[in-house]
Amino acid sequence: MHSDPEAIRKSIRTYVMIGAALFVFTGITVAVNQIHLAIPLAITVALIIATAKGSMVASVFMHLSHEKKWIYGALVLTVIGFIILMSVPFFTVHDSIGTPIEAPAAEHAAGAVH
Amino acid sequence: MNIPYVVEERPDSGLTNGKLGIWLFLASEVMLFGALFSTYIILRTGAEEWPHGELNVWLGMANTFILIGSSVTMVMAWASLKLNDFGKHRLYLIATFLLAAAFLVNKYFEYAAHFQRGEVPAHSTFLAIYYTLTGLHGIHILGGMIVMAYFIGPGVRMWKTNPEQFTNRIEYTGLYWHFVDLVWIFLFPVLYLL
Secondary structure, eight states: OOOSOOOOOOOHHHHHHHHHHHHHHHHHHHHHHOOOOOOHHHHHHHHHHHHHHHHHHHIIIIGGGGGOOHHHHHHHHHHHHHHHHHHHHHHHHHTTOOOOSSSHHHHHHHHHHH | OOOTTTOOOOTSSSHHHHHHHHHHHHHHHHHHHHHHHHHHHHHHHHHHEEEEEOOOOHHHHHHHHHHHHHHHHHHHHHHHTTTTTTHHHHHHHHHHHHHHHHHHHHHHHHHHHHHHHTGGGGGHHHHHHHHHHHHHHHHHHHHHHHHHHHHHHGGGGHHOOOOOHHHHHHHHHHHHHHHHHHHHHHHIIIIIOO
């Protein structure tokens, strides 16, 4: 974290610029939404812009661009946990618990014997 | 008895207690909102159809601008303290508090319009997750406002007795506030636009 007054004044300019960029990106997100893209493309574009905005807030406003390694360590664990959470919907779609995968083959074999 | 590492940084981690504490708290908050986002994905992918255009995009966009503006004033409040300019700090912190209040007023009108049309949480799966996510986020806004009110009011005394600790406390409040803004940055497109 900066303590030198000149460095803080420089940071203030950065904060204002990032704030302006966040306003512009929000406008772009809504403008893109008004042209009614296909759903998968709309989701991709909106999430890319949101991720860019989120990264700006985290790196500049929350000073993550120059933080101590203990903080990064805690956040790496958080990211791993977050990825697991976001994977849960995938597992709910792709699990095969309760699905009779072997049943058709068994029936076919039984039919061949008779 | 003085609590160590409130102002000075620990030699091993290079962090104050409060800094590490707020980041660990924010990590748990990521898990809380992450679980709800995950729930949203499950509900949406499992639904046969998902309503589109039920929410007022312009109100949502106005609230996004309000929260981004409040993030800028919050970081300015901290930077002003670093520059030893308490007057500016106070103005920026009050501005942040007022912007937070504006967000909640906006949200109140939005909720009221839905309730008048009978669009309560039990109306649909979409509205249930909408109220859960935005309601939880609104509670976080309220929590931030209570902390800011404390530092505008009685908590301000610390600036005279221990300015460095006061500056650190404003920094931790700011980290929390930026996180609340960050969550909204994702909530807005997910709920209002997609």
